[in-house]
Amino acid sequence: MTLLAALAGAVTISFSAILFALSETSPITGAFYRAAYALPVLVMLWLVRRGADTRPMSRRWMAIGAGLSLGADVFTWHNSIEFIGAGLATLIANTQVIFVALGAWVILGERPRRTTLLTVPVILFGVALVSGVGQGSAFGEDPAGGTLLALLAAMFYSVFILAFRHSNDERAPSAGPLMEATAGALIASLLIGLFGPGIDFGFAWPSHGWLITLAIGAQVAGWLLIGYALPRLPAVETATIVLLQPALTMVWGSLIFDERPSALQLTGAVVVLAGVAFVALVRARRGATPVIG
Secondary structure, X not given: OHHHHHHHHHHHHOOHHHHHHHHOOOXXXXXXXXXXXXXXXXXXXXXXXXXXXOOOHHHHHHHHHHHHHHHHHHHHHHHHHHHHOHHHHHHHHOOHHHHHHHHHHHHHOOOOOHHHHHHHHHHHHHHHHHOOOOOOOOOOOOHHHHHHHHHHHHHHHHHXXXXXXXXXXXXXXXXXXXXXXXXXXXXXXXXXXXXXXXXXXXXXXXXXXXXXXXHHHHHHHHHHHHHHHHHHOOHHHHXXXXXXXXXXXXXXXXXXXXXXXXXXXXXXXXXXXXXXXXXXXHHHXXXXXXXXX
C-alpha cells in the first residue's frame, strides 16, 4: 500500500504543470490560486488532528518561511513553462535534487559523496542540451530563457526543501507543516503580485476549474501521499518515484500539448533524468530526505 500511495502521489503531481497550462492564467495568478484554493482544505484536515500537533511555534514559523521560497519557486516555474513547455520546464526544475545536496553540504555540513559531485557537471551538460544552445530546431518560445528560469525555480525549491525538512517532525500531523508552507506560498504570491505582475482576481471558468483541480489534486492530495510514502520506502523505490514525476509530465506534455522537443533536447532530457535518479538514489541510501518537485 505504501508503494501504491507513492505512485499515486507521483502521478498526481505530474499533472501540476499541465493543469497550470490548461488554466491559461498568468504565472502569478496560477501561483496565487494554487495556494489559495489548497489552504482551506489543509486547514480542515489539520483541525481534525490539531491536538496531536505539539510542535513549538519556532517550527511552525520555519514552515511558513519555507513556504515563502515555495511561492517564489512556483511563480518562477510557471514562467518557465510559458517559455519552454510543461515537460521540459518540469524536468529542469527537478534538478533541485543537486541543489539540495549542495545546500545540505554548505549549510548543514552533510558532505555529499564524490560520485554525487561528479554527477553535477553531467546533469548540467544535459541542461545545456535542453536549453537549445546552438540548436535552430529547439522546442519552445525561448528555450534558453525557459531553462534558466526553471533552474532558478529549482534553486528556490531546494531552499524550500531544506527549510521544510527542519520545520517538520513526528509531532506534527501530516497536514500541519504543509498547511503552514502553503500559507507562506500564498503570502509570497501576494507580495510578488503587489510589487510585480498583478494577480487577476476575476473568476473565470474553466480557468479556475483547472486551478482548483491543481490545488486539491497536486498541492493537497499529491503532496500528502508523497510525504507519507517516500520516507517508508526502500532506497531504490524512492529514487524511482523521484524520477517518475518529471518523466510523466513530459509524456503528458507531448500527448496534451503536442510538445515535441528536438532530438538533442530529448538527449539532454535523458541525461538529466539519469543524473537526477542517481543523485536521488545516493541520498536515499544515506538516509537523506527524498525530494520531489
